[in-house]
Amino acid sequence: MRHPRRRRPFGFTLLELLIALAITAAVVTLMFAGFALIGKSQARNQLLMERSEHMLVVSQWLGRKFDGLRLLGRTDAAQSVLFFNGNAAGVLWVAPLPERGDGGGLYVFRASPLRHEGGSIDLVVEALPYDGGSMSLDWGVALRETLLADVRTLQWYYQDGRTAAWTRTWESTRKEFPARIRLEIGDERGDWPPLVFALARAR
Numbered sequence: 671m672r673h674p675r676r677r678r679p680f681g682f683t684l685l686e687l688l689i690a691l692a693i694t695a696a697v698v699t700l701m702f703a704g705f706a707l708i709g710k711s712q713a714r715n716q717l718l719m720e721r722s723e724h725m726l727v728v729s730q731w732l733g734r735k736f737d738g739l740r741l742l743g744r745t746d747a748a749q750s751v752l753f754f755n756g757n758a759a760g761v762l763w764v765a766p767l768p769e770r771g772d773g774g775g776l777y778v779f780r781a782s783p784l785r786h787e788g789g790s791i792d793l794v795v796e797a798l799p800y801d802g803g804s805m806s807l808d809w810g811v812a813l814r815e816t817l818l819a820d821v822r823t824l825q826w827y828y829q830d831g832r833t834a835a836w837t838r839t840w841e842s843t844r845k846e847f848p849a850r851i852r853l854e855i856g857d858e859r860g861d862w863p864p865l866v867f868a869l870a871r872a873r
Contacts, residue, residue: 721859728793728818729865732853735779736867738765739847742776744803753803755842756828759783761851764800776800778807781817783824793818793855823856 742753742764753764760782767777777797784794796812798805828840831849840848853865 721857724818724857725862725865728855731795731817732781732865733867735765736763736851736869739869740764740766740776741847742800742803743845744805744842749843750803751842752845752847753778753842754840754847756826756840756848756851758825758827758838761826761840767797778805780809780812783821784816790819791821791824792816793821793824818855818857820858821855822858823854823861825854827852827854 739754740763743750744753745751753762755762760780762778762780764776764778766775776799778800780796782794782796784792786792794814794816796809796814798807798809798812825838827836827838828848829836829850829852831846834849836852847869849869851867851869853867855862855865
């Protein structure tokens with residue numbers, strides 16, 4: 671007589687359950703790791719987009735103001751000089767505000783660093799209504815706007831149109847504009863690509 675074959679009970683054995691749980695845990699771990707990478711990637715892309723927008727805003731704003739440069743003179747210590755000068759930290763010039771239309775007027779602009787007590791530095795732009803060549807430059811009453819907060823690098827250069835040489839200073843006694851202005855700037859994420867502005871009034 672043949673012994674009847676024992677049937678396997680329905681369901682999973684303990685070993686099969688442990689293997690299934692281990693596989694499920696591994697899959698869940700991989701899924702969460704993938705979600706974390708996606709989240710970090712999105713956050714990094716958002717920071718890059720915000721940084722690019724800052725670069726674009728600063729470049730476009732300064733470009734519009736430099737395009738409107740006015741060749742105006744002023745009196746400084748009984749000497750006639752140009753209403754334009756610059757050094758490694760900043761630059762001063764006259765341009766209209768707004769850039770287009772008849773609703774505004776000429777302003778004296780100054781782009782310079784503003785140092786805070788905590789040690790941080792902002793790139794700010796100040797503006798005074800232009801009131802002739804004998805006006806006093808009282809920056810205490812000027813309009814002020816922060817162009818870029820927490821600047822780590824800030825360096826201005828000026829190109830001589832005759833020699834093509836770059837210099838860190840441009841004296842108002844030269845009575846001519848530089849051919850180009852270059853701004854090297856950086857933030858907490860590193861240096862920006864140099865911003866170069868060709869001055870149409872210099873040609």
